[in-house]
Amino acid sequence: MATITAPQDVFIKPGRKPPQRARRWTRSRLKRAIPAWIGIVVVLAIGIYPVFWLFVSSFKTQREFVQESTFAMPESWNFDNYVEALTTGDLARNFLNSVIVTAPSLAAILVFGLGAAFAIEVMVWKGRNLTLLLFLSGIMIPGQMILVPLFIAYFNMGISGTYLPMILTYAGLGMPLTVFLMTAYFRSVPREIFEAATIDGASMLRSFFSIGIPLVRNALFTVGLVQFLSIWNDLLIALTFTTNPDLRPIQAGLLNFSGEYGQVNYGPLFAGVFMNVFTLLILFVLLNQRIMKGLAGGAVKG
């Protein structure tokens, strides 16, 4: 038995590359490794240093900003700047606004976008290609083009002073990319699965919920992340549709931050910016692989 299975293993796992020989640190290898290490160090320094400097600065006092060297470490590590940013600077309010606006927009984008993608790609009807094309045409048109009419429309509807204009706009703007990506994912699902479900007596709505959604769960997560980032990081829509400062999401709020005090109040400003960066840093550390794949995938296809 053993004599049969052993050679089979070799065939089952055809190593694409021959096993690497043990690395010996010859002179030529060292010569090649040094530039690589220098490259890595330079790249890391450029990538990390600004964020590190931001972190350190967020603990400094106004006096330290003006008098001490910009490279100096702060004298104490207390959170006064953070407290001031959150309370006097109203960043806590802005943060909450961002959550209030992002959550429903994202939910609408994912639920409605997924449904539309399913209807377009899995179901059979006349004009579905045209519908898809209609959705896609939206990707090319800049957001600036729709600002003025929407502003007028929201004003006439009397919803200008609420969260609704932002939520509706984000949800609508997120639709093309979501529909486009999700149809691409549904395309790779074998039709037979849905046909079998139909034969078993499932309605299409049932198929959508019990088969369609679970099958593209991973893709849905990716699209959700991409959309989350674009809504959370948006400035244009937030700035246009919040005439009332109490409704401002985090990006628009942060912007007000540096000017509102008249003279720049460095500590709270840095604390505010760092909190903003830190939120996304946490997200990135947790979901790094998915975010990278999602953003790259979205760009190649979109």
Next chain:
Amino acid sequence: MKSVLGDKKTILILLLPAMLLYTLVKLVPVLWSLGLSFFQGDLRGFTFVGLANFSKALEDAELHQAILFTLQYSLVVTAGQILLGYLFALFYVFVLRRSSAFVRALVFFPTVLPSVAVALLFQRFFEVAPQTGPVNSIFNAIGLPSIDWFGAPNTSFVVLVVVALWSSVGFFALLMYAGLVDIPEELLESARIDGANGLQLIRRIVLPLSLPVLLSATIFSFNVTLKVFDTIYALTGGGPGTSTQPLTLYMFKTTFTFQDYGYGATIALVLTLICLCVSLLIFGSARKDRTKA
């Protein structure tokens, strides 16, 4: 079977919410905006002015400057993103090999940061007074005088490009890395056996094979940089004067600061046309190349 797959009611239930939202928020406003460019006015009412907005656009020096700046910015940043991104991708694939995951993630990280936060950070990074920022401090340390980066158009432009590249190169590097990884190892191996050195390998094999990725990255980059808003709004506000004002910012100011909605719509239309032209131009030239080959 067919009747179930083509069940009209289900299609409506699934498609309608998305279609409705999309139509009301994007399609209708686009047409509306087209119409608005023939009007003048604000929330209190509009009057039909025919082609007045367009003839105004032809003579508007600030608009011309904005168009020029937008194109210049787009061109420089796109070139930088593609070139640097490609270099990074080559570095990942051929120098770091399989251990590049950590470096890739780190270089990519700025991509997820909000541009407002990045802009405010770099505003302080390049600052002269009251605090000398790190950049000027380094200049002083090696004996150079401080530069008032935001005081002159040229230096402001440099900062804008640096910030744009810092926050996006990781993304483009990743995009092109994905393209490079797809190149079959056997092809590279056989070229190596035939005696090709590193540079020849890149020029004769890697570069031609990564052309499709380079092309889609270029289109994507132009599409985004032509619409640049956040970074510039937060970093220079278009200044000094209007020297770093892109079309998007000019449109925003015209509409919401000066309340000239009709002309704002006209500027938005100009931007849309430029975006379309650039995309068609790149697509067109790419198609021509392919028929030649």
